Amino acid sequence: MSKWYAEKGSQSETVISTRIRLARNIDDFVFPCRLDKEGKAKVNELVKKAVFECCGDKYSYISMKDLSHLQAVSLAERHVISPEFTSCEEGTGLIISDDESVSIMICEEDHIRLQVMKSGLALDEAYKIADETDSALDEKLSYAFDERIGYMTSDPTNLGTAMRASVFLHLPALTACGQINAIANTVSKLGLSIGGAYGSRKKPAGDIYQISNRITLGITEETAVANLKSIVMQLINQERSAAEREIKNPALEDKIYRSLGVLENARMLNADEFMELISYVRFGASAGLLDIPVERINALITDMQPATVAVSNEDADTVAKRDARRAELVRQALAG
Amino acid sequence: MLCQNCGKYEATTHIKQIINGDMAETHLCPDCANHLGYGDMFSGFDFSLSGLLSGFLGDMLPPVSLGPVTRCEKCGCSFDDIARAGKVGCPECYRTFYDRLLPSIQRIHGKISHAGKTGQSAGNREKIETSGEKIAKLRVQMDEAVRVQNFERAAEIRDEIKKLEGENINE
Numbered sequence: 001m002s003k004w005y006a007e008k009g010s011q012s013e014t015v016i017s018t019r020i021r022l023a024r025n026i027d028d029f030v031f032p033c034r035l036d037k038e039g040k041a042k043v044n045e046l047v048k049k050a051v052f053e054c055c056g057d058k059y060s061y062i063s064m065k066d067l068s069h070l071q072a073v074s075l076a077e078r079h080v081i082s083p084e085f086t087s088c089e090e091g092t093g094l095i096i097s098d099d100e101s102v103s104i105m106i107c108e109e110d111h112i113r114l115q116v117m118k119s120g121l122a123l124d125e126a127y128k129i130a131d132e133t134d135s136a137l138d139e140k141l142s143y144a145f146d147e148r149i150g151y152m153t154s155d156p157t158n159l160g161t162a163m164r165a166s167v168f169l170h171l172p173a174l175t176a177c178g179q180i181n182a183i184a185n186t187v188s189k190l191g192l193s194i195g196g197a198y199g200s201r202k203k204p205a206g207d208i209y210q211i212s213n214r215i216t217l218g219i220t221e222e223t224a225v226a227n228l229k230s231i232v233m234q235l236i237n238q239e240r241s242a243a244e245r246e247i248k249n250p251a252l253e254d255k256i257y258r259s260l261g262v263l264e265n266a267r268m269l270n271a272d273e274f275m276e277l278i279s280y281v282r283f284g285a286s287a288g289l290l291d292i293p294v295e296r297i298n299a300l301i302t303d304m305q306p307a308t309v310a311v312s313n314e315d316a317d318t319v320a321k322r323d324a325r326r327a328e329l330v331r332q333a334l335a336g
Numbered sequence: 337m338l339c340q341n342c343g344k345y346e347a348t349t350h351i352k353q354i355i356n357g358d359m360a361e362t363h364l365c366p367d368c369a370n371h372l373g374y375g376d377m378f379s380g381f382d383f384s385l386s387g388l389l390s391g392f393l394g395d396m397l398p399p400v401s402l403g404p405v406t407r408c409e410k411c412g413c414s415f416d417d418i419a420r421a422g423k424v425g426c427p428e429c430y431r432t433f434y435d436r437l438l439p440s441i442q443r444i445h446g447k448i449s450h451a452g453k454t455g456q457s458a459g460n461r462e463k464i465e466t467s468g469e470k471i472a473k474l475r476v477q478m479d480e481a482v483r484v485q486n487f488e489r490a491a492e493i494r495d496e497i498k499k500l501e502g503e504n505i506n507e
Contacts, residue, residue, distance in 0.1 A: 027457060030411040030426035109423070131453070143455045144427035148464045149441070150450030152427040156437060157444050161452035218447025 004101035005078070005302050008295045009120015013286035014236045016168040016208060016298050018122045019079065020130040023153045023162040024112040024137070025144040031154040032091075032107040040091025040107045047106050050140035051095050055133065059102075064092040073307035079117060079168075079197075081105055102133065109154050110162075112137070119295065121232060123165060123225045130163075131221070150217060160217030165225050167232045168197050172207040172283040173242035174235075176252070180209070183235065191215040192231060198275065198305075206275040206301065207283075211235070247287045256284035264334050268320070269327040271306045278304075281334075292334065300333050339365035408432045435466050467500045474500075 005017060025031060026046065029039055048061050064072065065088050072086040080103050081094060093106040105113040114137075116130040144152040151162035158164070174180060184194050194211040196204020211232065213224045246252055259280035263269070282297045284290040302308065309322050309329075316325040339347045340363050347363035405414045413425035415433050424430060430437065442448050465473075474497050481490035 025427065027427060031424065033421065033423050034411045034413065034425045134453075138456045142457050145455030145457045146427075146430065146450075146461075146464045147454070148449060149430060150452060151455065152424075152430055154423045156424060156441055159441060160445065160450050163452070215445050215447075216452075217441065217445035218449055218451050220452045224452075 003078075003299075003302075004099050004117055005119055005295075005299055007119040008293070009118060009122055011121040011236055012119070012294050012298075014169055014171070014239050015121040015232070016170055016301075017079075017120065018118045018126050019115055019166045019168070020123070020126040021113060021115040021164045021166070022130055022134050023110040023151065023158050023164075024114065024134065024141075025152055025154070026111050027142045027144040029111065032109065032111060033154060035091075035107070037091055043111050044091065044093045044106050046141060047104065047112060047137075048093070048095065050137050051104065054136040054140060058098050059095050060098075062094045062096065064088040064094055065090050070307045070310050074305070074311045077305035077308050078302055080115075082108060082113070084108065102129065110158075112141075119298070121167060121229070121236075123167070123229050123232075127163075127165070127221060127225050157214075158216055160215075161219065161221050161224065162216060163221050163224060164212050164216075165228050166210050166212040167228065169209050169211060169232070169235060169239075170207060170279070170282055170286070171209055171235070171239050172279050173246045174239050175207045176246055177242055179238070179242070183238075187211065187231060188214075190227070190231060192228060205272065206279040208279075208301070243283070243287050247289065252283075253289065256280045256289060260284065260290060260334070263330050266327045266330070268323040269330060270319075270323050271304065271309075271326070274304050274326060274330065275301075278330075296333060300330065304330065337363050339363065341365070342367070406432065431464055434464050435468075438466065471497050471500050 009015065009017070026043060029035060029043055032040065032043075035043070044063075051059055052061075064085070067075075067088055069086065069088070072081070072088050075081045075094070076083050076086050078100065080096065080100055082105065085092065085094075085105055085108050091107050095104040095106065097103065101117050103115055103117075105115075114130060114134060116126045116133070118126045146152060150160035151158075153159055153162050171180070174183065180194075187194050191214050192211055193214050194209050197208045197210040198205040211228070213228050215224070259277040263274075263277050263281060278297060278301055281290065281292065282294060282301075285292045285294050285297060303312070304326055306322075309326050310316065313322065313325045316322040337347045339345050342365060345365035345367070348366055349364045349369035350361070405416070407414050408425055408429045409432070410428035411425035413429050415436055418424055418429060418433065418437075424433075424437075438448065474493050478490050478493040478497070481487070481493060
């Protein structure tokens with residue numbers, strides 16, 4: 001079955017994907033950080049039963065401790081699970097839909113972390129699915145909820161709606177003209193935060209950023225989503241006008257075609273070099289310079305992450321073999 | 337271990353520095369650590385929200401604890417445990433420590449009342465309340481008990497109020 005990230009979404013020149021995440025806890029149990037092995041096993045069973053009863057057979061359950069470290073990191077690279085969840089401690093589980101668009105982490109920081117991913121900018125659609133799934137689960141499980149402080153979460157920064165809405169953006173032009181820090185300052189005043197989606201916090205890889213709401217108490221889900229959407233639309237417009245300016249620079253045009261040349265011909269590609277070059281190629285494609293569908297580039301960015309390459313190409317058991325395999329896959333993808 | 341700076345309070349901040357290849361260790365109480373510039377939870381760490389929270393809550397830790405420590409009946413967490421981890425142990429902790437969590441919740445979110453989706457379990461229990469609100473409610477009930485001359489019940493409520501007020505003073 002094809003994965004959600006291979007689909008074309010709205011505003012896809014700039015927006016790679018959208019994610020809604022809801023945190024929920026079951027009232028009778030202490031939070032995972034203080035829950036023993038037996039308690040976690042019970043929570044896993046309860047959530048599993050609830051999901052399979054209400055949402056049918058399009059989901060499968062994985063006990064995290066059965067996964068290798070690489071398999072877990074690959075899930076994190078695809079944003080199916082959080083980086084913290086890759087430690088695969090006993091008592092943690094994952095429920096995932098066939099196309100990987102809906103997933104539920106069990107006993108991460110909270111008992112339930114339900115998340116919905118969509119290609120492109122699709123905050124309302126993603127929230128609708130998350131909300132419906134959540135309401136269906138609420139009928140089977142007794143959530144820890146208080147009318148005053150909302151959904152009770154292990155971390156008080158999530159109290160209230162316990163919803164984190166995120167949009168993943170490719171902002172090469174704004175990065176090139178040094179605007180990201182100013183943007184980060186502005187959005188933080190509006191109750192949002194922005195950071196690199198890949199690579200380290202200080203040096204985001206591939207000019208891909210994640211912007212999310214920070215405030216969850218005293219605000220409705222709809223307002224939080226609408227606020228985020230309006231800021232994202234402004235960022236898209238800023239990126240577009242910066243791109244129109246930048247693209248006239250012959251040095252940038254040269255860099256875009258050179259990057260494409262390397263990606264189409266390289267026989268060895270490490271992940272860092274790939275991310276740097278694919279960002280230029282994506283820039284060229286979204287500015288209309290190159291005739292490559294951006295959703296193909298998005299899928300490539302996801303599939304070429306280090307652990308994901310390692311997991312799906314088991315014969316490539318050394319770094320050199322993996323770099324060669326990555327180069328081969330990139331050549332194939334760009335050739336169509 | 338006592339604070340190396342003031343020698344009065346228990347040291348809770350432990351700093352290891354390597355200067356010219358030699359390791360120097362310093363142990364400070366919260367007040368001295370703040371005063372000497374080691375109180376900033378963010379310096380040297382990646383910014384994270386749970387760091388932010390334990391920073392907030394840490395501000396409110398007393399230098400020495402007075403009297404018996406209140407623990408959550410369900411999970412056994414003390415307020416100290418919550419402040420250090422930046423994480424709450426269970427739903428009951430919010431009820432037990434609501435008074436002391438409230439200022440941090442307000443600082444994080446700017447607001448203190450939920451406005452979003454309502455879970456099905458809403459209304460199953462009484463709403464979370466500060467002890468001030470609980471006491472005010474009990475006073476009304478006590479006056480009502482006196483009015484109907486149910487003095488036994490009024491005395492029970494009076495004891496309950498005293499207990500709540502006592503907890504406030506201890507902490």
